[in-house]
Amino acid sequence: MNTPQKTTGFLQGQKIYNISKEPPLFFIMMRLNVKVALLFLLSIGVLTIVVLYSVCGNSSSDWQRLKYNNIKNRAFDLQEVEEIECDINEEYTIMFYGKSVTYDGLERFEWSHSYSKVHPPKARYDPRGVFMYFENYNVEVRERVKCVSATDGVPISTQWESQGYYYPTQIAQFGLSHYSKNLTEPEPSRKTVENAEYDLAKWLVPATAKVERYFDKQVGSNVLKFATSENYSDGIRLKMDHVLYFVMSVHIVLSGNSSFSVTLQNRETAEIYNLHYITSDIWITVQDKNIYHGISSTQEWKRITRDLIIDLQKGLNYLDKDKSKHKITRSKLKIINITLRGSGAIDNLTLSSSEHIQQFYDAAEWFVKHQDAETGGWPIPVKRKLAFAFHDLQPGWYSSMGQGHAISVLSRAYHHSGGDTRYLTAALNGLKPFRISSSDGGVLATFLNKYHWYEEYPTKPASFVLNGFIYSLLGLYDLMVIAPPGQAQEAEFLFSEGMASLKNMLMLFDMGSTTAYDLRHFTVGIAPNLARWDYHATHINQLLLLSTIENDSLFKQTAERWIGYMNGKRAEHN
Amino acid sequence: MNTPQKTTGFLQGQKIYNISKEPPLFFIMMRLNVKVALLFLLSIGVLTIVVLYSVCGNSSSDWQRLKYNNIKNRAFDLQEVEEIECDINEEYTIMFYGKSVTYDGLERFEWSHSYSKVHPPKARYDPRGVFMYFENYNVEVRERVKCVSATDGVPISTQWESQGYYYPTQIAQFGLSHYSKNLTEPEPSRKTVENAEYDLAKWLVPATAKVERYFDKQVGSNVLKFATSENYSDGIRLKMDHVLYFVMSVHIVLSGNSSFSVTLQNRETAEIYNLHYITSDIWITVQDKNIYHGISSTQEWKRITRDLIIDLQKGLNYLDKDKSKHKITRSKLKIINITLRGSGAIDNLTLSSSEHIQQFYDAAEWFVKHQDAETGGWPIPVKRKLAFAFHDLQPGWYSSMGQGHAISVLSRAYHHSGGDTRYLTAALNGLKPFRISSSDGGVLATFLNKYHWYEEYPTKPASFVLNGFIYSLLGLYDLMVIAPPGQAQEAEFLFSEGMASLKNMLMLFDMGSTTAYDLRHFTVGIAPNLARWDYHATHINQLLLLSTIENDSLFKQTAERWIGYMNGKRAEHN
Incomplete structure (x- = not known):
């Protein structure tokens, strides 16, 4: 059977993309000498464990507490700085970080405001490259992600509805982060567990079950076919003792009531968890230590790519909302079993350090499949109330940020795939809501009948959210650069209109000591x-990025002033 | 000769207004018994000295230091609160007021931001009444007032040109503060020094000089005529020992090279200062301890009203810019001489505790006389650069605030005078620049082609100064209310246009922790x-006042939030 880098021919009509142009190091070594390769793996493993322990260990320290309290990107010396309660005008108290220091005999007080991070761009923004600094994002780990759907390979949001829903913006960020990581992280390392060709696993087959490796004409290569009795304990088992790679990829087809399961063990507590991938449309459900993800109820070949740590973590969180209780680190886990139950077939079962580009394409595919062909929009299926003063957004609303992010994903997919027009068509179609006003179901608002603005939340009255607008501009820019000549005009027009609005309206968001998230104070007359701070940092990062696209001093000067605000500086008063 | 309350007939064509409808207490007592009156005066004097000393004494205390450092309206307990230097993020330091306190064994820090004062209006704003809280203002004492012109009785500004110039906004504020004080302060007390009728002073007349009291047909009453030799030491002198009233009023006509002088003595140091009022157009000049104010070079009867303490203080400041060095308090001074030199005549020489309504009419007269008949504007004769990013305003520019304030003065003068149409005509004519755009020499700016705004500084691009705009609205409101039916439409139209703009644009000034003075960040893209804080307090006071005119919750809610900002509160972040 094929090695992963030869899987492009797998399943006609469904594209599977090259993970790399060169065979991964591991496979090169495999060809040289199996023992050397194993020694290499072992040393990498030990090194990884040491590094992870030194970073994540000592979990009761202040550092850890800060990190787990969702305080991101903070880096300061806690040994001297204290968290201090400060009473303001005898009316209320605030917390800040400070210390008392003595210079030249004079005691004074040092105060720190914010630790959000600014990412100055290293080069001109390239729509074919990393998106913003999204290589640092890990969307699926967020608490507001219910799980990653095993049907689509995309995250399910619980941000505005606890049941969970597909949120185009989040799905796009998932895709863009994996696209970006694919460019910035080292080539993934992979272990092929079973490819029915030359990597053959030692499955333990009960008497009531059978496995068979045969050439599947539809697939075009050897696959492993299996069937077990209906007694679930009689699964076909592969014993493992694997601590290295936790991203699993497998081509799979399951008949009804069948499952593909991975058993993980906590190396400290010996607790056992089962991740079951089943023929179902459910996103996730949990019984005791059994976590179920549905890979869809249609019985067709598909490829699923699963971050097993994420799947475990989401499962543990599912029943108990006290997330910190179940925090499990990679270093504490091992894979001890893979079990096949019911009937079906698998191929190309691998464990990898990452499968970013596959996960990116999962997102891109989602956008191709879930676009409203007529409106070009990716509807958001939940109600959203931005604030008391605004009308509800009714389920099915579009977001300029969702549209723009989707276009950024699709533009990259069109580029990376070498010109798959399905992506281009979806991206171009995604421009439609930018011309339709919010009141007519689009995302277009107009500031005082003058400046066009693409609304992250197409509220009545308009809300003019800054970061979402700029993200939508990046989507337009991506498509305008990547689309073939003759097909970029609409994106170009929308981008230039938006940039003009941004330049004219940007300063309305400057509050002299921080920025406004939106213009609700202007449109509805409230505070x-x-x-x-993290949105403020996003504003800064977006301006710095735009300044690499368009050399307007407004962007750079404003960003510099806004960076000052993060250090507690204020605009001058008169 | 007439008592002051009968001076309305004095000099045909020049209006002199009643100081009060009832004769002042002092005069009532004069009629009863001269000895009782003197005893009364003495006791008032002693009481005044005691009060003044207790308020202004102990001049080296912290209180005094704060008061003299232009820190206005501050009232807090300095005994516990310290001024503290605080280093911010190791980049810069700020000063604040704080103290460390212990509650229940826990030490915490109390921080205070601002001491500017909010004046909640006691009743609905009445254009015939007090203007804002201007009864608290003392315009002429400000350092940026060079002096009060003895020709016009109005302040001369040095704010943007050290030589001095008539600044309509300042003149109007002078008028409005005196109008307001007239309504809020007790009736003034007066001592008539000489009225050539029944109050006759004991002038010491040198052999080379002469005085004569005679009936002047032009004036319509007795006046005191005088002539001395050209030797200046041979003046006609009235010896005094007066410590009570320092506002002098006199009807006077002087021939060229003549003077009317008041000699003041510092009761502690015995230093002597001469205030000379001379036939000249100079505003002020100083030689040694001689301070000269010109009462104009035209040799006609006029009434001058002089706050002698202000004239002395401005004279002392004139040569030496270290103002604090010359700070002289009322309690340390006495009037020891009045001297007439050259030739001329005087009448109704009085010393008063105040002459607010006279000083108000000095301002109103100035506006009648100095209006550009064609444009309706009161030109500002100096160049003004609001900020680097704006074009200079060229000498002769108009200010919506100057126009509005002038209209507030003139409307009140029209009302108070019982309908003198000169004031009404000038006020109506003063509306003209409100329809003319800034680029055409008016004060009208338009925000994004939508909202009309009356510019305090009609800059290119527009600056949208908030406080000046609201002051202009008050002027329009004053005229709209006070003008007779049929003549109020234009003011009413301009007011309602402006109010609509204000309601729609107000929130652009809300910075979440303070307010913006203007919208330069929007119009020129800078910080x-x-x-x-004192402008922020003005914004609040203006909104509170407007909320008594128009019951829009926006004004009250916004003002309440802005009051919170003064206590260090901030708008919520997301």
Whole structure:
């Protein structure tokens, strides 16, 4: 059977893309000498464990506490700085970080405001390259991600509805982060467990069951076919003792009531967890230590790519909302079993350090499949109330950010796939809502009858959310650059309109000591909605990125001033 | 000769207004018994000295230091609160006021931001009444007032040109503060020094000089005529020992090279200062301890009203810019001489505790006389650069605030005078620049082709200064209310247009922790110009006042939030 880098021919009509142009190091070594390769793997493993332990260990320290309290990107010396309660004008108290220091005999107080991070771009933004600094994102690990659907390979959001729903913006961010990681991280390392060709696993087959390796005409290569009795304990088992790679990829077809299961063990507590991938449309369900993900109820060949640690973590979180209780680190786990039950076939079962480009394409495929052909939109299926003063957005609304992000994903997919027009068509179609006003189901707002604005939340009245608007501009820019000549005009027009609006309206978001998240204070006359520091940092990062696209001093100067705000500087008063 | 309350007939064509409808207490007592009156005066004097000393004494204390450092309206307990230097993020330091306190064994820190004062209006704003809280203002004492012109009785500004110039906004504020004080302060007390009728002073007349009291047909009452030799030491002198009233009022006509002088003595140091009022157009000049104010070079009867303490203080400041060095308090001074030199005549020489309504009419007269008949504007004769990014305003520019304030003065003068149409005509004519765009020499800017805004500084591009705009709205409102039916439409139209703009644009000034002084950040793309605390307090006071005119919750809610900002509160972040 084929090695992964030869899987492009697998299943006609369904594209599977090259993971790399060169065979991974592991496979090169495999060809040289199996013993050397194993020694290499072992040493990598030990090294990984040491590094992970030194980073993640000592879990009761202040560092750990901060990290697990969703305080991101903070890096300061906690040994001297204290968290201090400060009473303001005898009316309320705030917390800040400070220390008392003595210079030249004079005692004074040092105060720190914010630790959100600015990412100055290293080069001109390239729509074919990393998206923003999304290589740092790990969308699926977020608490507001219910799980990664095993049917589509994309995250399911619980942000505005606890039951879970497909949120195009989040799916796109998932795709863009994996695309970006694929460019910035080292080539993934892989272990092929079973390819029915030359990597053959030692399955333990009960008497009531059978496995068979045969050439499947539809697939075009050897596959492993299996069938067991209906007694679930009689599964076909592969014993493992694997601690290295936790991203599993497998081509699979299951008949009804069948399952593909991975058993993980906590190396400290010896607790056992079963990840079951089943023929079902459910996203996730949990019984005791059994976590079920549905790979869809249609019985067709598909490839699933699973981050087993994520699947385990989401399963543990599913029943008990106290997430910190179930925090399990990679270093504490091993894979001890893979079990096949019912009937079906598998091929190309691998364990990898990552499968970013596959996960990216899972997102791109989702956008191709879930676009409303008529409107070009990716509907958001939940109600959203931005604030009391706004009308509800009714299920089915579109977001300029969702559209723009989707276009960024699809543009990259069109580029990376070498010109698959399905992606281009979907991206171009995704421009439609940018011309339709919010009141007519689109995302277009107009500031005082003058400036066009693409609304992350197409509220009535308009809300003018800054970060979502700029993300939508990046989507337009991506498509305008990547689309073939003659097909880029609409994106170009929308981008230039949006940039003009941004330049004219940008300063309305400057609050003199921070930025506004939106313009609700102007449109509905309530208090400004100040951006929390991570959104403020996003504003800065977006301006710095735009300044590499268009050399307007407004972007750079404003970003510099806004960086100052993060250090507690304020605009001058008169 | 007439008592002051009978001076309305004095000099045909020049209006002199009643100081009060009832004769002042002092005069009532004069009629009863001269000895009782003197005893009364003495006791008032002693009481005044005691009060003044207790308030202003102990001049080296912290209180005093704060007061003299232009820190206005501050009232907090300095005994516990310290001024503290605080280093921010190791980049810069700020000063604040704080103290460390212990509650229940826990030490915490109390921090105070601002001491600017909010004046909640006590009743619905009445254009015939007090203007804002201007009864608290003392315009002429400000350092940026060079002096009060003895020709016009109005302040001369040095704010943007050290030589001095008539600044309509400042003149109007002078008028409005005196109008307001007239309504809020007790009736003034007066001592008539000489009225050539029944109050006759004991002038010491040198052999080379002469005085004569005679009936002047032009004036319509007795006046005191005088002539001295050309030797200046041979003046006609009135010896005094007066410590009570320092506002002098006199009807006077002087021939060329003549003077009317008041000699003041510092009761502690015995230093002597001469205030000379001379036939000249100079505003002020100083030689040694001689301070000269010109009462104009035209030799006609006029009434001058002089705050002698202000004239002395401005004279002392004139040569030496270290103002604090010359700070002289009322309690340390006495009037020891009045001297007439050259030739001329005087009448109704009085010393008063105040002459607010006279000073108000000095301002109103100035606006009648100095209006550009064609444009309706009161030109500002100096160049003004609001900020680097704006074009210079060229000498002769108009200000919506100057126009609006002038209209507030003139409307009140029309009302108070019982309908003198000169004031009404000038006020109506003063509306003209509100329809003319800034680029055409008016004060009208338009925000994004939508909202009309009356510019305090009609800059290119527009600056949208908030406080000046609201002051202009008050002027329009004053005229709209006070003008007779049929003549109020234009003011009413401009007011309602402006109010609509204000309601729609107000929130653009909300910076989430303070307010913006203007919208320069929007119009020229630079850092916001944050309002310092006293302007922020002005914004709040203006909104509170407007909320008494128009019951729009926007004004009250916004004002309440902005009051919170003064206590260090911030709008919520997301």
